[in-house]
Amino acid sequence: MAFTSPSTSTSCPAAPTPPPPLSAQSVIIVGSGLAGLAAASQLVAHKVPVHMLDRAPKPGGNSIKASSGINGVPTRFQPLKDDTPGLFFNDTINSAGGVLLLRSSSDQVLLREQLIRTLTSSAGSAVNWLVDENGIDLSRVVQLGGHSRPRTHRGAGEKPPGVAIVSTLLGLLEKNPLFKLQTDATVTKVLREDEEVLGVEYTCEGDSSTTATKTEEKLHGPVIFASGGFAGDAHGLLAKYRPDLAGVPTTNQAREGSQPLLTDIGAGLLDMESVQVHPTGFIDPKDPAAQVKFLAAEALRGEGAIMLLENGTRFVNELETRKNVTDAIMRSAATTTPENTRQWPVNLVLDEGAAEAASSHLGFYTWKGLVRKTTVSELGTSALQTIQDYADIVSGRKTDEYHRTSFGSWTLTDVRPDSVMYVGQVTPVVHFTMGGVTINERSEVLDMDMKQIRGLWAAGEVAGGVHGQNRLGGSSLLECVVFGRIAGDQAAKFYQEHYATRLDDL
Incomplete structure (x- = not known):
């Protein structure tokens, strides 16, 4: 089934409007993805007005x-009760890589560690807020x-978590x-x-009955930037900081990064060269050279899926x-360049048990023609042996030479x-940018001297330092909720x- 964005509240007017009086000032949020929605939810809970701007025609962002x-972590939904924020912190530090030790000042290392500690220590309360206060199923x-433990939550129904969370928060707002x-x-x-x-x-x-028009507007008030990353800015920031990724497809629509808006007023940057290449974006059989691809959710592998090379072997x-899975694919699979798009095709394979557990994803992927139902024989003799070996590993008859220990719902x-x-x-596929403007654990934007810029906060992918050189799956939505709520507060x-003082002086 296909999922669409919820409808927007208002679109921009076609003609200029007079500036609002001072009494109408709001906190301005730039971006309508989860970070912006989490911030807005906190602001209205404090009885503070919000004016949210998004450059896209529909809200929701990535x-x-x-x-x-x-x-x-910890939550009442986790099947194992031995997970702790400390274990999550250690997993995140291990994923973040050498950026915590090398090529950084001691202040930057301490800042990253504080951001990661804030992220991981707030993870349980973030999920509880979505479930208990907003009624979202994450069971x-x-x-x-x-990850060393099962801790990535989504709903048991047919809606993917991004749709469920964003549509619910937006509907309430x-x-x-x-x-x-x-x-x-x-x-x-x-x-x-x-x-x-x-x-x-x-x-x-704006759009009139005869012609499209542009109007220049101003808003006055404190500002929260929640405008996302620059993974779709192929000829701008991505080309500047990671020219080696030219030609690699992406999951992001072409769109300029917004970090320059903040560096223009003195904001610092952190980890801009740290760009995540996700190991699995679908190659559409109908358009194999497409530069923008649908993500093959990591949840598929979490539910038991394996990856096979063209010769039918695991690797x-x-x-x-x-990062490690991506590196293994690029090292092991043959490179192809249809229409100058650099690709490393491998097969993602699920049995019926894994497919059933991931049915909310599979329904959409099969509808789009990205996943097909077939039999082992179609994959070849070598694949049959590989899949049998994996089945023996899952059932405990063999140990995995690649040291996989979690097999999801494979049956x-x-x-x-x-x-x-x-x-x-x-x-x-190019998927996520870990780098962005510098923030502290209070989501305050910092300048190049690590000092706060008053009246400015940032949350979500626009900010840097939270993930180091590699982001763990499930931590992007978490980052949005944790730092979005902090920014809102x-x-x-x-x-x-x-601003209340200024209004009283009128």
Whole structure:
């Protein structure tokens, strides 16, 4: 089944509107993905008005496409009760790589560690907030690559977690009179005076009956940036910081990164060269050279899927970190370059048990023609032996030479030529940017001297330092909730202390 974005509250007006009076000032949120929605939810809970801007025609950002889940520990849904924030912290540190030790000042290392500690220590409360206060089902838990315990949550129904979370929060906000959303609104400048951010300028894309028009607008108030990363900025920031990724397909639509808007007013940057290449983006048989690809959710591998080379053999522990799995694919698979798109095709294979557990994903993937139902015989004799070996590993008859220990919902034990398989062809894809503007554990944007820029916060993929050189699956939605809520709380406090005083002086 296909999923669509929820409808927006308002689009930009076609003609200029007069500036609002000072009494109408709001906290401005740039971006309508999960980080922005989490911040907005906190702000309206504090009775603070919100004006959200998004340059896309529909809200939700990349968050609405998230398909694997959100990490949480400890929660009542986890099948194992031996997980702790400390274990999650250690897994995240191990995934983050040498950036915590090398090529960084001691201040940057300490900052990253504090951001990671904030992320992991808040994971349980983030999931509880979504479930208990917003009514979102996150009762299904799996173990993804790089994690030592099952802790990635999603719903048991048919909606992928990104759709479920974003649509629920947006629906609740749209009922609140303190919340206003404008789409087709592109921020062009951040207004900073006397060491404080005072608002933004933005271009409003309107549409009249005869012609499209653009209007220049200004908003005044504290600002939260939740505008996402730059993985789709192939000819801009991505080309500047990672030219080696030219030609590698992406899961992101072409869109400029927004970090330059913040560096223009003095914001620092952290880890901009740290770009995550996800190991599995689907190669569409109808358009194999497409530069933008659908992500093959890591949850598929979490539920038991394996990856096979063209010769039918396995080559990696499919639940290693994304970086390690990607490196193994690029090292082991043959490189192809259809229409100058650099690809490393491998087969992603699920049995009926794994497919059933991941049915909310498989329904969409098969509808799109990205996954096909077939039999082992179609994959060849070598694949039959490989799949039988894996089935023996799952059932405990063999140990895995690649040291995989979690097998999700795989149920096939005796493999025959007519055994049913679900197969899709995948390749590594540029997916996520770990780098961005520098923030602290209070989501405050810092300048190049690591000092706070007053009146400005950032949360989500626009910020850097939270993941180091490699992000664990399930931590992008978590980052959005944790730091989005922090930004909302901090901006609410700032607004009540500073803007209420200004209003009283009128």
